[in-house]
Amino acid sequence: MSTGERDLLDVRELYVTYGGRGGGRRGGHAAVAGVSLSVAPEETLGLVGESGSGKTTVARCVAGLLRPRAGTVTFEGRPLGRAGHRPPELQRAVQMVFQDPRSSLNPRMTVASVIAEVWRTHPVTAPEGDRTEALHRLLAAMGLDPDVASRRAGDLSGGQCQRVSIARALAVRPRLLVCDEAVSALDVSVQAQILRLLAELRGRHRLAMLFISHDLGVVHQIADRVAVMRRGVIVEEGRTVEVLTAPRHPYTRALLDAALDLDDPVPGDGTADGGAAG
């Protein structure tokens, strides 16, 4: 629900239908059926729910990659519209970080050229002085060595790729970062590092985040508030500690129970020593 006039992102009564006719008005599959949510400046909203509940569809509407059948998406009261049709300042204000860093970066491009391209697209954000020095500073802030600049994205590890994706998003000084399962494809230890990095950058750059994840443990670590999605609607929303410690909706309780079951080591299966992969 809306937190009022101070909202940065405001999603109102969003409806998305895949397939069908007349833009989904007749037939088709209702992936999102009346979702409203808001994110205040510097706030992180976690959007959780099982696979297929409609989280990515909401993210795609916020990113302007998908036109909803009905509803509005505004940023500080201004309609966000389709990607590519946004005024440059709105385009850079909202940046995305996707699940699979490998497919969101061109594997043949060097890291330096990935960042140079965003500075070319948004010249107001390009550094005034030495660009190589600025690039190295940006990489250092992501925990990356300067020599990563000359490497091709396709030659980096998954964790390094995701740090570069975050660098690319932050290079244009956004106000809101939409992270769609941004740590799901990573090993547990790398996941923890990227979460720490996001939390640190959020504070330093006064970022707001819409943080989408099916993993309640991850959302618990990063979100101020949580909205729980099921079958295209938000069934529960509130402060993270309240929703995760005293859930009101049976679906949230079921999600929590399932997450606890997954955490329980199975005796004798070799995972009980707590060793993390990678």
Ligand SMILES: Nc1ncnc2c1ncn2[C@@H]1O[C@H](COP(=O)(O)OP(=O)(O)OP(=O)(O)O)[C@@H](O)[C@H]1O
């Ligand atoms: N391009 C598409 N065409 C048709 N149906 C789609 C399309 N994209 C998603 N859907 C359907 O819409 C529903 C919501 O999908 P969505 O990807 O938004 O859910 P999600 O919660 O993000 O799931 P996941 O975590 O698995 O990505 C699902 O039933 C899905 O099968």
